[in-house]
Amino acid sequence: MSLPYILLALLILAVAGFFVGRGKALSSANGDPRILHSLPGYYGWNVVVLTLVPSLLVLIVWLIVQPAVINNHVSSMISEETAAASSLDLVMSDVARVADGLDLAVSQGAMDAEMANSIRTELTDVRGRLGQVGVALGSNVTAETLRAAQSYRGWNATGLLFRTIGVLAVAVLGFVLGVIRTNPDFRARNSVETVVRYILIAAASIAILTTVGIVLSLIFNTVEFFRLYPATDFFFGLTWSPSFGGGSELGIVPLIWATMYISLIALAVAVPIGLFAAVYLSEYATPHVRAIAKPLLEILAGIPTIVYGLFALLTVGPLLMNVFGGGGVLGVGWMQGASSVFTAGVVMGIMLIPFVSSLSDDIINAVPQAMRDGSLGLGATHSETVKQVILPAALPGIVGAILLAASRAIGETMIVVLGAGAAARLSVNPLEAMTTVTAKIVSQLTGDADFASPEALVAFALGMTLFVVTLMLNIVALYIVRKYREQYD
Template sequence: MSAFWLFVLVVALAVAGFVLGRMRAMNDAGGDVRQLHSLPSYYGSNVLFATLIPGFLLLMGWLIVQPMVIQAQVSSVIPQTAYDDAGSLNLVMSDVRRVAQGLDLAVDTGALSKEGAVNLSAETDNVRSILGEVGVALGSDVESYVLQAAQKYRGLSKTGNWLMTLGVLGVALVGCVLALKRTNRNLRARNRVETVILSLLLGAASLAVLTTLGIVFSLIFNTIEFFKVYPWTEFFFGTTWQPSFGGGSKLGIVPLFWGTFYISLIALAVAVPIGLFAAIYLSEYAGPKVRAIAKPLLEVLAGIPTIVYGLFALLTVGPMLMSVFGNDGGLGWMQGGTAVMTAGLVMGIMLIPFVSSLSDDIINAVPQTMRDGSLGLGATKSETIKQVVLPAALPGIVGAILLAASRAIGETMIVVLGAGAAARLSLNPFDAMTTVTAKIVSQLTGDADFASPEALVAFALGMTLFVITLGLNIFALYIVRKYREQYD
C-alpha cells in the first residue's frame, strides 16, 4: 500500500475514533453534558490524537529509514569496480531505482508478469527495450549487476511496504483502542488535548529553529573547508574575481559585494519613496472603495515570480534604457542592456509592495486620537501626517525598509538576467555587474568538484550573505523594539 493511502486510512481511523470517543463519553454521562469534566468534543479529540499521532510518526520515521536500509542492503549486490566513491555509488543507485520503477510499471501495465520481472536476465533479455516500451527511457544497456540490484530493491521495497502498512495501522489501532478504553466522564480530556496541542506547537517552533541551525551548520562546515585551501584575507579583501577550475583562481569578494550593494541601493532608491508615498496615500487619503481596490492590486506585485521580473528586465527595461543611454542614438553611457541600473529599477519595482504593505500597516497602527488632537490644534492634514503620524510610525517604517534591503541583497534571478555576470568595481550605474547570489549559482552549476576552492567558495559566499542579511534583520528588530511607541 502506498504511503498516501496508508495516511488516508489512519486519518479515517482517527475520525472514527473521534466519533466513538465522543459517544462513549456521552453514554457514560447518561447523555448529560453537565456530568462530563470536559466538553464532548475534547473526548473525541483525545481519541483522535491518540490514533493519528503515533501512526503518523511511525509512518514518517519509516519513510525516512526504509530507503537507507534498502540502499545498504542493495549496495552489497553492486561490485566495488562499478563505482569509485560514495558519489559514484549514488549514481549507480539512481540507475537501480529507475530500473526498479520501470519493472514495477511493466508489471502494472501487463508488459511483464510478476514471475517475468523476477526472472528477467540482462544476458538473455533486452531490458532496455522492454522498459522503453512502457515509457522508461534508459541512456544505455542495463548491466547485469544493475538488474540484480533492481530486482532485490523491488523485493525489499515490497516487503518493507507491507511491514510499514501493518506497523502503522497496528500502532494507530492500538492507540485508538487504549484511548477509548480510558474514556469516561471523569477523564480530564481537555487537559490532555491542550497538552498535545501545546506539544505540537512547540514541535513546529523547534522544527523551524532546527532547520535554521541545520542550514547554518552546513554553511559553516563547508566554509571552514574553503578557508583551509584558500586564504581568508584574499577572499575578504581581494578585488579580483577570476575563478579558474584549472588552478590559479582569484576569489576576492569585494567586487561581488560592491555589485550587491550598488544594485540594492538603486532598488531601495526606487522602492522606498514610491512604497512609502503609496502607503501614506492608502492609509491617510484614499477612501474605503479606492483602498479596497488599490491595495490588492499593489500587492499583486509581491506574487509575481522573480524569473518574470528578470525577463521583464531583459526584454523591456534593458532595451528601453539602451534607447536613451546607449551608443546607438543615446547618450553613449551604456554598452548593453544588462546593467546595474536595469536590475536596480526592476528590483525596486518588486520591492514596492514590501515597503508599502508594511508601512501601511504601521501607519494605520498610529492611534486616531493623535490625528484628531493635531487637527484640533489647527494643523492641516499634511502637517499632521508630516509632524505627528510619520514620526510615530518611523521605527516601523525603518524596520520595513531594512527588511526590504535584506530581500534585495538575496535576490538572484533579476540580477542574472538584468545585471550581467561581470565582477567589477565601477561607479557607473550603466555598467554590467554581478552579485554574490549570482556567483553562488554559477559556481555550483555543472560538474563541480566539491574538494576544490572554486566550488567551496559558493558556501563561503553564502555564509557571508547570511551574516549580512541576519545582521540587517536583527538591526531592524532592534530599531522597531527600541523606538516603538506603546499606545493604549
C-alpha cells in the same frame, strides 16, 4: 499499501474512533453528559488522538529511516572500483532508476516469470526485453548495478509491507486503548489539551529548527570550502574567475559590490515612491481613492520575479540603450548592452514599492489618533502634523519596512540574472553589466557539480556571507527601532 492509502485508512479509522468514543462516553453516562468529567466530544477526540498521533509518528520515522537503511545495505553491494570510477551517489541514483524501471515493467504486466528469471542471469536479455515496454536502462547499466537494483527493489517492497503492517497496527492499538479508557471519570479534556499543547509547541519549534538546520548546513559546507581555498583570497580577492579544471580565482569583492550597488539603486527607487504613496494613502486620500489605489499598488507584490526579469531584459534595458547607448538619444555611448546595474536596480525598485508602501501604510495607520488630534488642537496644520508627529512616531516601523525591502533586494536572483548580466567586475558605472552573489550561487550549483571541489562549495560560502550581511542589517534595524521607540513609550 502505498502512502496515500495508508493515510486514507488512518483517516477512516480516526473518524470512526471519534463517533465510537463519543458514543461510548454517552452510553456509560446513561445519556446524561452532566455525569461525564468532560464534554462528550472530548472523549471522541481522545480516541482520534490516540489513533493518529502514534501511528503518524511511526510513519514519519519509517519514511526517514527506511531509505537510509536500504541505501546503506545496497551500497555495500557496489564494488570499490565502481564507486571510484564515478561517485557512490551517482551509482546509487542509477540503481534507483533501474529499480523504478523494473517496477514499471512489472506494473505494466510486461514481465513474466521467465523474464524475471532471465534478469538474474543475462543482462543483454534484460535490456532487449525491457526495451520493448519502454524502460530505458541506458547503455552504462552493468550486471553489478542490475543486481543492486534487484536487491533495492526487494528491500523496498519488504519495507513497504512492514510499514503498512506497523502503522496500521499502532493505529488499531491506539483506537482500542482510547475506547477502553473511555469512562465517566476519565479526564478526556485534560488529555486532549495536553496533546494539542505539545503539537503547538512542535509547530512553533519548526521555524527555529529550520533556521538552525539552514545555518548548520551553511557552516559545515563553508568550513569545508575554506579547507580547500584560502579565506583571505575569498574575502579580499578582486577577481571572480571560477574554473572547474583548476586554477580558480574566487574573490567575492566584485560580487558584493554589485549586490550592494544594485540594492542601493533599488532602494533609491522604492523608498521615496513607496513612502510617499503610503503617506498619501493613509493621510490624504479619500476612502474611495484608497479602496481602489491600495489594491492596485499591491498587485505589484503578486507578480512573479521572472516576469520582472523579462520586463528588465525586454523593456527597461532597451529603453536605457536608446538613451545612453552609442546610437541613443544622447549619443554618449555609456551603455554597451541592455543588461546593466541600473536596469536591474530600477526594475527591482519597482518590485519593492509595494513592500515599502504597504508596510509603511499599516504602520502610519497604527499611530494613535490622539497624537493627531493633539497636534491639530495645538494649531498645527495637517502637513505639519504628518511631518513632525506622525512620521517620527512611525519611524521605527518605517525603518523596519525599509530594511525588509533591503533584505529582499540583496536576496533577489531572477531580476539580476536577466537584467544585470553575468560579468563579475568592479566598476562605478551603473550602466555596465555586473553580477551579484545570488546569481553566482545559481551558476555554481547548476549542472553536475562535484561537491568535493571548491568551485561548487563556494556557493555555500557565498550563501553564508549573504546570511551574515542580512543578519547585520537586522541588528542595525533592531538598534534603530529600540532607540527611537523609547521616545514614544
